[in-house]
Amino acid sequence: MSAKKIVKVDDIKNDAEGIKCPVEKSHFLIDKFLDGPMCGKCFPCSMGSYEARVLLENLMKGECNETQLLHIKNIADEMLIASMCKKGKDVAKYIIEWFDADVFRKHLDGICTENTCKPLIEYRIIPEKCTMCGDCLPACKYNAIHGEKIKPFTSGYHPFDIKQHKCVKCGDCLPVCPTGAIILVDANVSEAVEV
Ligand code: SF4
Ligand code: SF4
Ligand code: SF4
Structure with a gap:
């Protein structure tokens, strides 16, 4: 012991x-x-x-x-x-x-005013802001971000998304997104919109 x-x-x-x-x-x-x-x-x-x-x-x-x-x-x-x-x-x-x-x-009420209590927060991607550049993929060590980089003359991509069951809420992806498409929200907010 x-x-x-x-x-x-x-x-x-x-x-x-x-x-x-x-x-x-x-x-x-x-x-x-x-x-x-x-x-x-x-x-x-x-x-x-x-x-x-x-x-x-x-x-x-x-x-x-x-x-x-x-x-x-x-x-x-x-x-x-x-x-x-x-x-x-x-x-x-x-x-x-x-x-x-x-x-x-x-x-x-499920709100951490400092956005640090992990069960109460989620990282999400706003689809309208995501340009499918793929910069966030290598930033996530936990393979929580799924999506396909856009390529010329091809269609039918998987949009970028964060798999919540894999996300450890480390925040490493947040600063790498050039368009600000990755956001931190209250987990009880249903849509990926900025708060
Ligand atoms: S106050 Fe806490 S630390 Fe101090 S004697 Fe009691 S149990 Fe031990
Ligand atoms: S917060 Fe961390 S674990 Fe979650 S998607 Fe971003 S980099 Fe991956
Ligand atoms: S870095 Fe931002 S814009 Fe690029 S794929 Fe990821 S979420 Fe979309």
Whole structure:
């Protein structure tokens, strides 16, 4: 069995600095806390952290309800009061600091305001803007883009499209498209139109 990694809460906070979405940021902190410095000696911190991680995971997928959303804040409030050591309190303070009810609530509607929670976003191709140049094909390491480059005197092409089940949402294709035909949209938008 591998030994549990011990890192400092401050180090995890530093690692979380580059994450823009407050929900994702909070989830990252809790996840790494559980993976390292959380020792499990006291109930409010250990159970609270596990529960908050599940709720935040669900929220990142848009699969939470209002009651569960408010429960994330309640967990953090209880952790702040009842955690036995500074580590648990620091994690609680961090979640409280980043808990923005409006931004968190948007996730209930399937919208990540920073467009970073992967289950809530999709990369798509706008057919009207696609010139079938094929520049995006080598940019995708996951073979998620399908389509045929246009050739002179030939017709009946397969239009360019992103296969969502293969797309890992890395964003590598976005900057290579010369016409801006590849866009990032809310996953719950049915058509590939710019938002
Ligand atoms: S608050 Fe401190 S003592 Fe309690 S479980 Fe968390 S890390 Fe351990
Ligand atoms: S976002 Fe990444 S995985 Fe998805 S189509 Fe673009 S390059 Fe491929
Ligand atoms: S790079 Fe853009 S215009 Fe060219 S095939 Fe891909 S989506 Fe279409």
